[in-house]
Amino acid sequence: MEFGIGAQDGAFRRAAREWLGAHLVGRFAVGAGAGPGGPGSEHLGAGVRRAWEREVGAGGWIGLGWAEPGARGEQGRTRARGAYGQRRASLTQQVVWAEEYARAGAPARCGHIGENLLAPTLLAHGTEEQRRRFLPPVARGEELWCQGYSEPGAGSDLASVRTAAARGGDGRWRVTGQKVWTSLAREADWCFVLARTEAGSVRHRGLSFLLVPMDQPGRIDVRPIRQLTGTSEFNEVFFDGAVAAEVVGGVGEGWRVATGLLRYERGVSTLAQQVGFAEELRAVVRCAVASGADRDPVVRGEIVRLWAELRVMRWNAVRTLGGAGDVADTGGVGGVGFVGGVGVPSVAKLLWGGWHRRLGELAVRVRGARGAVGPRDWDAAAPYELDERQRLFLFSRADTIYGGSDEIQRNIIAERVLGLPREKA
Structure with a gap:
């Protein structure tokens, strides 16, 4: 399958952009009470972000890719709303929403585990009674x-x-x-x-x-x-x-159920993740220019390498999604927009884990000595506080460990994809 955003997705993109623009106001506005809520800053605005989850659910934007039984009408057309209260969306429309959400700078979601892990697992392995009990509250943003x-x-x-x-x-x-x-x-x-x-x-x-x-x-x-x-x-x-x-x-x-769930962990959301990565890279480049570090050929080379690798990650994600087919219409496994072969999630994890850690290291290095102190202008009386680049450096140290360490990902690729002999116990 050739994966690409088509002209028919333009209306969906406009609807997503308009909804985000109309609702990211007041306490939900970018930089207001909700806080980024991402890795290393999850303590910021937790209560507001939970309220935001209900706001997103009320708009029908949770569970776009759930391929629940009976999702198609008698004429083969996809219904506007799914059985559990969510909007229906094609695979490309799911990508559009994820990208627009990331570009809008909306708060980090606190319901992603229910939406992206539990829900497809229940759709694939649960009973209809379990789906009816647990999926609607997730779709409404009410249960985490x-x-x-x-x-x-x-x-x-x-x-x-x-x-x-x-x-x-x-x-x-x-x-x-x-x-x-x-x-x-x-x-x-x-x-x-x-x-x-x-x-x-x-x-x-x-x-x-x-x-x-x-x-x-x-x-x-x-x-x-x-x-x-x-x-x-x-x-x-x-x-x-x-x-x-x-x-x-x-x-x-x-x-069987637990390992099936792990296949759903890295689907459409990987493209949205890369939108965030691109913004982090731009911020590091701005820091390098401001500090003069961009004049160092080694730093310039590392920036170019990170940019090129980010493009490779996008192409790999698009290729993987293209091979999945339109799960929103065909009822693919779990309906999450990702049905890669064995080893595909491991390749993706290896790519972004190492990339993000190197970006964190560069984010501190381009600032020189100032990268090692707090952002309060050397005021010893002020409480120590990390800025975004310092949190990026520290938290990204774990990227090659959590979610399955690099060692485990390489073993999966070697044994299950390349057919190499297993390690002796």
């Missing part, structure tokens, strides 16, 4: 989700999870264990948890995908993890008999 996968000793090696769940006499599961690096755990209403439901099972067997309400005082304890940036996007979550009534995909089928 977090992801309970990683544990101490079971990060990239997800099959080593030890969190366990036992079924009680009332048919509900009691979850006991610990998860770590859990984004949005303090704000989330629900958590999808990969837990071991078969006693004595090992590795991929005996796991189940459970839906756990987070409002269980005394049974769930969330502890923030302080990062290099001084903020706490990630958390530890301790479950002590937490109740879960819902299993997705069947008991013991957790590995």
Whole structure:
């Protein structure tokens, strides 16, 4: 398939741009109370960003790519609204929305885990009752989700999870264990948890995908993890008999469901991510010009390299999306606009993780000594505070680790794509 934004998407782009322009005002205005809310600044305007999530949901902009059953009418035309309250949109229109959202400088979304991870998983593996219960609140921006996968000793090696769940006499599961690096755990209403439901099972067997309400005082304890940036996007979550009534995909089928979810993690949103990357690169170039660092041929060479690699990432993302087909119309897997082959998400992660980390390093280097101090004009009496470039440098140190380390991504490509022999245990 040749992927490209067509003339028929112009009206959709205008509608998206007009809606954003009309709603990014007042407390939601760029630079106002909502705050950027991105990596390293997730502490800014959290309450306003949650209100913004409901605003986006009320506009019907959440879940554009969900390919729910019965999405097409008798004449084969896509309905304007999906079964769960969201707008319907083709793959190219999903890209248009993501790009316009990023270009408008709108606040970082706090509902992306529910929209982009949970929803396609329920559409692919859940029951219709589960979809009707959980998807409309996500589409309205009312319920937030977090992801309970990683544990101490079971990060990239997800099959080593030890969190366990036992079924009680009332048919509900009691979850006991610990998860770590859990984004949005303090704000989330629900958590999808990969837990071991078969006693004595090992590795991929005996796991189940459970839906756990987070409002269980005394049974769930969330502890923030302080990062290099001084903020706490990630958390530890301790479950002590937490109740879960819902299993997705069947008991013991957790590995199939959990790994299926990971395919949905890097789809249309990668293009919007690159819009943000491009703006960060422009800001670094402006800093280099202001400090005179642009006169250094090594710095100039690095800027050109970063620019060229960003173009390569876009072409790779477009090529991947083009191979997916129009999932909004054809009902592709999960309806998220991304059905890449094995290894494709790993290639994308390797590309952007290393690129972003090098950009963070350059962002500090072009400012010289001033890049190592706070932005308050050397005022020792003022509280120390990081600026955007310093947060970029510190937070991007983790880009090649979280979401699957570079080592794991390379192993996936080597073993599952190139057919090389597996590493010996």
